Amino acid sequence: MSAATVHGIIARYESADALLSAARQARQRGYRRMDAFSPMPVHGLSEALDAEDFRLPWLVFLCGVAGAALGYGLQYFVSVVDYPLNIGGRPFHSWPSFIPVTFETTVLLAAFGAVFGMFAMNGLPRPHHPVFGAPGFDRASSDGFFLCVEATDPKFDREEVKRFFADTGAVDVAEVDE
Numbered sequence: 001m002s003a004a005t006v007h008g009i010i011a012r013y014e015s016a017d018a019l020l021s022a023a024r025q026a027r028q029r030g031y032r033r034m035d036a037f038s039p040m041p042v043h044g045l046s047e048a049l050d051a052e053d054f055r056l057p058w059l060v061f062l063c064g065v066a067g068a069a070l071g072y073g074l075q076y077f078v079s080v081v082d083y084p085l086n087i088g089g090r091p092f093h094s095w096p097s098f099i100p101v102t103f104e105t106t107v108l109l110a111a112f113g114a115v116f117g118m119f120a121m122n123g124l125p126r127p128h129h130p131v132f133g134a135p136g137f138d139r140a141s142s143d144g145f146f147l148c149v150e151a152t153d154p155k156f157d158r159e160e161v162k163r164f165f166a167d168t169g170a171v172d173v174a175e176v177d178e
Contacts, residue, residue: 007130007178008034008150009161011170012139016042019145022168023048026149029164033153037131037146056117063113064106071105072098134176148176 013019016038023036027048036045046052079085080092119125131137131148140146147170149161158175165173 005178006151006158007176008148008153008156009158009165010131010134010137010146010148010174010176011165011168012136012172013145013147013169014171016040016045016145018169019147020045020048022147022165022170025168026147026164030155031149031153031161033150033156035131035148035150037137037140037144037148039141039143039145042145053121056114056121059117060110060114063117064110067109068102068106070109071102075101130176130178135174136172 011022013022019036019038020042023034023045026034027050032050034049036042036049038045075098076093079094079098084092086092131146134146134148136144137146138144147165149156162173
């Protein structure tokens with residue numbers, strides 16, 4: 001098996017605490033490209049994996065601003081430039097009447113940005129992931145806690161990662177094929 005066909009090395013742990021400890025140790029050893037799988041949220045795991053990503057809130061904010069600008073701009077163009085109507089002597093640019101539509105387009109585009117941005121950043125839809133074929137990975141949805149170091153990690157070495165997992169108390173260690 002060549003290095004190009006390996007997705008990474010995956011290890012199963014007995015408990016969430018063991019998984020959290022292993023993730024912290026892996027981060028201390030310099031592994032950066034890794035992922036954890038568990039049947040429930042594990043407090044502190046995202047910090048241990050350094051998985052903080054602040055791109056989505058900014059994307060939602062920018063989509064909301066674009067929605068507000070688009071909604072207001074469309075109303076302004078229609079009411080003032082393209083088809084001005086004299087209704088009761090009010091000015092063509094009556095901004096209070098533009099507020100509801102501006103708000104709705106802000107919310108609409110922000111929601112679209114959140115949903116489609118989340119899909120794009122999570123790599124969805126992805127009906128198959130290489131770790132699905134790992135031995136015993138079906139337990140990830142019931143009682144298995146898994147940590148996978150990907151082969152794309154700069155410090156990845158098969159034997160070194162396997163030794164590391166064995167040293168951290170992994171129950172099972174296996175290679176994950178692409």
